[in-house]
Amino acid sequence: MTGVQLRNLGIRYGQVEVLKGIDLDIPPSEFIVLLGPSGCGKSTLLNAIAGLQDVAEGQILIGGHDMTNVEPKNRGIAMVFQSYALYPRMSVRGNLSFGLKVAGTAKPEIEKRVANAARMLQIEPLLDRKPSELSGGQRQRVAIGRAVVRDAGVFLFDEPLSNLDAQLRSDLRVEIKRLHQRLKSTMIYVTHDQIEAMTLADRIVVMKDRIIQQQGTPDEIYNKPANTFVARFVGSPAMNFLDAAVEGGDAIVDGKTVHIASALSSQAPLADGRNVIVGIRPEDVVLHTDEAASGLAVEIDVVEPMGAEKLVWCKRGSIGISTKIPASVSIKPGDKAWLGLSEQCLHIFDADSGKRM
Ligand SMILES: Nc1ncnc2c1ncn2[C@@H]1O[C@H](COP(=O)(O)OP(=O)(O)O)[C@@H](O)[C@H]1O
Ligand SMILES: [Mg+2]
The missing domain is CATH 3.40.50.300 (P-loop containing nucleotide triphosphate hydrolases)
Incomplete structure (x- = not known):
């Protein structure tokens, strides 16, 4: 050998x-x-x-x-x-x-x-x-x-x-x-x-x-x-990236607070105003069709059936987010939805260096 x-x-x-x-x-x-x-x-x-x-x-x-x-x-x-x-x-x-x-x-x-x-x-x-x-x-x-x-x-x-x-x-x-x-x-x-x-x-x-x-x-x-x-x-479709700024240890994504503390490798909270990228894989995004206060409100843009699952492209202003959901969920373009971005599924990167934090 x-x-x-x-x-x-x-x-x-x-x-x-x-x-x-x-x-x-x-x-x-x-x-x-x-x-x-x-x-x-x-x-x-x-x-x-x-x-x-x-x-x-x-x-x-x-x-x-x-x-x-x-x-x-x-x-x-x-x-x-x-x-x-x-x-x-x-x-x-x-x-x-x-x-x-x-x-x-x-x-x-x-x-x-x-x-x-x-x-x-x-x-x-x-x-x-x-x-x-x-x-x-x-x-x-x-x-x-x-x-x-x-x-x-x-x-x-x-x-x-x-x-x-x-x-x-x-x-x-x-x-x-x-x-x-x-x-x-x-x-x-x-x-x-x-x-x-x-x-x-x-x-x-x-x-x-x-x-x-x-x-x-x-x-x-x-x-x-x-x-x-x-x-x-690595990963298809690619991981979603959301631009955010840190406020009180949380990330603010387009005005919405997203908890990130447990996604960071360091215990120390990030300084206010720091720019980060919040990453989440499409299969980790949870799509709610009923209003969920904790979710990020979006509109359905495109639905791609893939057999056992559907790939759903959502938009919120200029932000695009993809998610994979079971084929059985019925949803169509123009519908409203709320996306759950669970803290333990997030990847946080420094906005300048691109390095994982
Ligand atoms: N014989 C060569 N002379 C000059 N530049 C080369 C030569 N072969 C490859 N390159 C350049 O070296 C880089 C790496 O090429 P290569 O190893 O073939 O990449 P990959 O296999 O990852 O596609 C490329 O930018 C390519 O243009
Ligand atoms: Mg080659």
Whole structure:
């Protein structure tokens, strides 16, 4: 079992600093997901771990050894790309065995590993086909199989599901999770899709603006986002943000008092006049159709049925708030409603720095 450590890693393209001060300790067998918007440097970081990208400063350790300047093929890793990168003229079997042949692996061993990977990924019936005779999902299975046969300690995945349609994406997502449960290899998986990150990861690393914004379990990232960026990036629809000013330890949202004391990590009350952002997830907003004195009065703007539940977009002047409610509640645009913002469900952020308070 192989762990990976990144120490103060910095990467530049010419004069442009793409990543800086990246410190990451990935224990053996962990499934870690690097999550961030397009262009934040996820592929760059993954390529650096693979040895396909030069680093300007810092160190990459794989299995405890300094691999910063080691050839990609000697790093003991296997990589799966978004574009499947299969050899078009070779059969699936040829694609799966090629790397092993080049490495001089004995034929019976190659056959055993190919058969094993094909069974695991349910591509046995496809072994004699060419990539052009496969669907996108099948091609990506083959690409994953090619990584599996290498028996590597560390797997790197760069947005492997991005080119697939929604159904295939969720099928293959489960497949990758099952693969990790079986192989117990260290897996480093890059995506901009927060649902993939939440569903696959033991631990999520959220990246933006050249740095790591937060690392933690999916539960920590979702329930204790470190700042407004993480809070909005993870969760769909996004967390609601309400501008507020502090008065007597409470937040005043558009003239309405909202208790926040128990949502703060510090015991000390906030100073009067301080500007904060009150965050609440749509599923935590309680919608009352009868007047509730404690609730925030709103008007229903748009109702989106989603099967088991409804997504309801409410407005109060220029403020918009979304809420998820059971499908059985009958409500229509133009209706009045009162929103309960329960104190223990709130996330309070500093309005200037965006940091969780
Ligand atoms: N070869 C390159 N030369 C110069 N800039 C690059 C190169 N590759 C990527 N970049 C820039 O580096 C940043 C990070 O890119 P990338 O790692 O591909 O992001 P991500 O995978 O998160 O979408 C982007 O701003 C991108 O434009
Ligand atoms: Mg990328």
